[in-house]
Amino acid sequence: MQLSREQLLKAYRQMKTIREFEDRLHEEIPKGLIPGFTHLYSGQEAIAVGVCENLNDSDAITSTHRGHGHCIAKGCDVKGMMAEIYGRATGLCGGKGGSMHIADLSKGMLGANGIVGGGPPLAMGASIAFRNRGKGEVAVALAGDGSCNSGPVFEAMNMAVMMSLPVIFVFENNGYSEQTAPAYAVGAGKTDMVRRAEGFGMPASKADGTDFFAVYEMTREAVERARTGGGPTALEFTCLRYFGHFEGDAQKYRAKGEVEMARETMDCLKNFRKRVTDAKLLENAEMDQVDAEVLKLIDEAVAEAIAAPFPPDSDVTKNVYINY
């Protein structure tokens, strides 16, 4: 692992930005200005960032309904994202998509996705384009544990192996598929979902998704393999979702103290800080400085989103087609 100080500090900034973005939404949603359903990513930051720090803008990711972290990690503009979540004209999608459909094709972010399991076939398809283009680009499907029981995901994995495509299937196992645990819903091997991917004929491995370095390193190997024609890989990263399936979920299925315990003992940001300060790679002071900058950015993003106009009503039928 040869991450530079700049890379480490950037990774910390990205994870912190995701955490503050989501925690702030958790505070703002009850105020009633954010329309629709919102699914928060807090607790999973090391996965999005550990994966995406291996990628360039020309590489692609697909995402899920819980997509804010993926968007930030892939470089989407935070203020544009916030405005989108508030349904404003200044949002990344002009207020058309909202929380579940944020996309920025210029950053290789092929869209958050409201359909569980919607992303992996899309990533596999993007990787056909990359293979044919021959420039070593890769596609990563960031998918949840819920999607691992979806038929199209299996079909995508098989086709990826069949064509030896440069695609990586990342399963973020955050403990709950909506409100049902994979311990119940994944019949074979209980919570070990990547063993199925091995059955399709691709390398598969599993790591602690709250450990940025483990995620980064395991993804680095997979990306290297994909870029050099070695075909697809499946990765499972375990973590714990800090909030409910959606904001407003009663979460009666969770034991008391489960999240508090995770925040205390397996928090990716805390772990990162400890690792880099113990190893004298970064100073606490410089990360404190990042914290302050991130908080300011999120404050500005919320204020600017609230001040921004809604899209004009005439936008309803705009962009249904390119040409009609």
Next chain:
Amino acid sequence: MAIKTYREAITEALMIEMDRDERVIIMGEDVAGGAGGSSGVRDNQSGIFGTYPQFHARYGENRFIDTPISEAAIVGAAAGAALAGLRPVVEIMFADFIGYCLDQIMNQAAKFRYMFGGTSRTPMVLRTAYGAGLSAAAQHSQAIYPIITHIPGIKVAVPSKPADVKGLMLTAIRDDDPVVFFDHKALFGVQGEVPEGDTAIPFGKGMRYREGKDATVVAIGRMVHFSEAVVDKLAKEGGITCDVIDPRTTSPLDEDIILASVQKTGRLIIVDESPPRCSVAGDISAMVAMKGFEFLDAPIQMVTSAHSPVPFAPNLERAYLPSGAKIEEAIRKSVDF
């Protein structure tokens, strides 16, 4: 008569049938919720829309089944279980997700009876929540009942009122053909009188919810409520009175109630939450144009959503949907023709 919510009416119908017939089972994603969770508590929120209170405790694992997120397998399993003698009720949480399991509906359940020469029965119900109004955006808001109505072999219910939800659900579960049952997700809290006991309502029988003489407003699902509000306002202002007709099922469709009303009023306005192309509104328009042309004193008016995906921003979503103002404009245009 007791006042109940649309949600309570669904629950009541499901319980009547679950209690009455052990062949009835319920399957779906998070129908109880909480399976495998760290607290061990089931019945997390009684299904995502709260329609199954304590069903897990009451009916047990064999008849009330939490599934993985596997829509195609869920609906295929319902069709197979129905062929094998059960009467499954399966939930696809949001109607948009029917995209994943359309084959199981369209190529499997719908066609068994016909393909097998009348030798099979497929008594299954697919329950699903549809509709815009909650800023749930393009993949959680669609009114796709026309797509399903198009399929021969499937019956389709799109109820608007608590009493109808109960009565039609009883019929749907008892019906030996496959039924897709659309609940509007913005109607779960709506209240209305719900008769006690076994109050099955036949499919293909519409209901007139307002009576008038100047125009016929045919409305589907949540649009019945929108239309009633406009028609009440016009009646109160004096001058224009309208029939408001809810077909309640789009397949079979009660053509008689619509034609009889149009014969009386000479004017037809159809209010349908779906986009306009190949819609139920278009279907009813064509039917009246073919069978009731001589009754019409004005062109048929359709008030539908826009020919676009459902937008997220609340103002765009309102602009997308039919509204009271658009319905009133259509009624006036028809009456003033």
